[in-house]
Amino acid sequence: MAEVDVTGVDAAAVDAAVADLAARFRAALEPPVRAMSALDAATLRARFDEPLPEHGLPVEEVLADLEERAGGGLAGSTGGRYFGYVTGAALPASAIVEAWTAAVDQNVGMWPLGPAAVELEQVTLEWLADLLDFPRGSGYFGSGATMANTVCLAVARHRFGLLHGVDVKQDGVRALPELAVYGSDELHLSDHKALRTLGLGSGCVRAIPIDDDYAMRVDLLDEAIERDRHAGVEPAIVIAQAGSVNTGASDPIAAIADVCERHRLWLHVDGAFGAFFRLCARTAPLVAGLERADSLAVDAHKWLNVPNGVGFALLRDAVLHAETFGGSAGYLTPGAGANLHELGIEASRSWRGASVWAALKQLGRAGVAELVTRCCDLALELVELVEASPVLEATAPAPTNIVCFRYRPAGWPEGAELDALNRRVQAAVAAEGDVFHTGAQLATGFCQRAAIVSWRTTSADVRALADAVERHGAAQAGGG
DSSP: OOOOTTTTHHHHHHHHHHHHHHHHHHHHSSSSSSOOOOOOHHHHHHHHOOOOOSSSOHHHHHHHHHHHHHOOOOOOSTTTTTTTTSSOOOOHHHHHHHHHHHHHHHHHHGGGHHHHHHHHHHHHHHHHHTTTTTOOOOEESSSSSHHHHHHHHHHHHHHHHHTTOHHHHHHHHHGGGEEEEEEETTTOOHHHHHHTTTOOGGGGGGEOOOOOOOOHHHHHHHHHHHHHTTTTOEEEEEEBBSSSSSOOOOOOOOHHHHHHHHOOEEEEEEEETGGGGGGGGTTTTEEEETOOOOOOEESSTTTTTOOOOOEEEESHHHHHHHHHHHHOOOOOOOOOSGGGGGGSSSOOOOOOOOHHHHHHHHHHHHHHHHHHHHHHHHHHHHHHHHHHOOOEEOOOOOOOSSEEEEOOTTTTOOSSHHHHHEEEEEEEEHHHOSOOEEEEEEETTTEEEEEEOOOOOOHHHHHHHHHHHHHHHHHHHHOH
């Protein structure tokens, strides 16, 4: 039977498309012109909103069509002036390797679907454990810290079941005794999502108050555990934060680990970006005790500066990890190596770990440490600019890479009017597009918030942010 080419693609067309990709890809590796899109949602939607094409474009025209439609509508997150959320910029090596892995299209779910990919990921997870001084046990690459938190908490749920004679895989959460999970008032949404996904729900969470440094009160944690025990509720898991997304603060992990050991509780650390505090001499003490956790969830697309969509879980107990997700089917013929679908939720997934391997190969341990230290030093520079300004003031301690501050004209009291002014300032800076940052709602009110994790950020970028807030603050206060 003659071969039928349903794509209509020939070698010359592919060569032309790849040449076009090379030029556009190289341009995309340059810093973006704007930190934020100037186009609204309706404009961008209209560019893409067309009927499903009946016939395809020539392969060499598809990328050009996409770039034209997306033009002006991309966030400038690969530049040094994107301070919003906690957002890294893709390192060149990571972006290049990810493009290549898309072409070779390996599936790490089963060893026969990606032999080299599976082996590379397992080695890279060991590198990450070594980098963060976490015990080598087991690990998994997921789509981000939300998936990593879900994987880790699933293993914690499995272990809790074993302690109470319940096989959660077989009997589900309905067979478990009533349980409690503990986290600070700053517990991240991703942890709540994970608990909801696992059938435990946010209702099991005991919110432990924080101190003036935005860290969990360990004395109140101990009290909450004892209170639940007396009420017939079984304490199960403590979630400590290495790096609060609001302020960059960390919970006292070593002291929390002591509590967990005393009560035989699972200690999970949500270290989406703060796990890397280990690599900066000034911030390392903030995450002392990280190595004592049972599990750790981290985002790679934050401080490791790989393309979006990569996070990883590290677990101390490889046996518990394998028990939680293990299973197969009649058609899943194994190969000579591990089948990584048995370590997480996804059956099929892309070769995510390759971009992390590339980042570590480009930077090395010393390079990652230098990047983390430089970002924390830049945060200190921003603090100094805030302190030197007559109209800016800090709204929370800034011990790491996140700075919270606000524009406050002389004589303006705290309250709704000052909050509204700062919301307008944040929106105005974003609309201008030269720099982009987000806000945060703290106990003292709404503030400007800058998170620094990009390999491209410089002192000039930090000053540009402070200048923009002062300039738009004056305009908004005068007009308000």
